[in-house]
Amino acid sequence: MAFCQRGETKYFEILVRRYMEKAFHIALNFTRNTEEAKDLSQDAFLRAFTRIKQFDGRSGFYTWFYRLVVNICLDFTRRKNKISWEPLDAISDGAPERPELTDVSSLPEDVTMAREAKRRADRTLETMPNKQRTAFLLRNHQGLSIADIAKVMKTTEATVRVYLHRAVSALRQSLLEFV
């Protein structure tokens, strides 16, 4: 880390290797768009590189870096004034379709229902307050502990628990008929 803080890119490149997939997937959780997720997560690395001297080592690098990524994503969604929560079948960049909620059955009616469930879930996440969504995505999609989410969001663990509970409740309510 000290080498990175001296501006030596070859050491920073190790961090890029280590965190690029996580950074990309966080951005993808927020944007639902591969190209935007790529641009935003790459911007996060550049911002981390230029601000690496501000990293004081009190928290882990990934906590500090996650915060950068999340803030960039939230700024982006605010600027855009909407989140491009495209349906999964709209992502057409050569990547295989996401399995997620759509991959439940080969029966046409089940597939249709699963897609509708996915759309509903996306819509619920879209309309959710930013803090609830962030807490939910970091816990459910990224597997961060509540303690780490609290550091990333600069809030208390109790508050994160509330955000998480509300987010899950909202999703459960919206998907009641599909469960």
Add this chain to the structure above:
Amino acid sequence: MSERRIALENACAEFEADLVLHYYGEGQEAERRRVESHLETCQRCVRFMDDLDGLLPRMSKTTELPQNFWDNYYREVVHKLNQEREGISWWRSLIPSFGGWTIPAFGTAVVVVLAVALVFGKGDWSVRSNATQQENIPQEILSDSGRLEFFGSLDLLESLPTLENMDGSRLESSEVRSL
């Protein structure tokens, strides 16, 4: 479906937040024991947990992207980092060559020069402003000195009432003197 909805809506409200944390493996040991003992007796909460088990993992499944995507991603980040480093280094390299004291010294010198120019340079600036006034006269007028005189005479016509007043006042003063 309707039975299911009722069952979900009637899940124990006082345990719901703890069940979400329990699902994510969070919470203190005492809380976990309390939830587990409750789950042994409450079928509604068991169903709630089953629903979370069925719903949330599917939402968090990530897209499997091909290796060449990550190779390109890494290359792009490294390229951007190098550009960033070069962008930073050209002006940072100037600072050590001059030494740390040069920046405040340079700033002070600039302030002194500006102050001197403001105090002693007023005459020059007024001349310069006259020159700029002349520059503002269109070329077609400047090229013909007769036209310039014509416009001069217009100024004279505009000031005729003033001159008449002046003449009147002189006449009056001369009359007073003669008396």
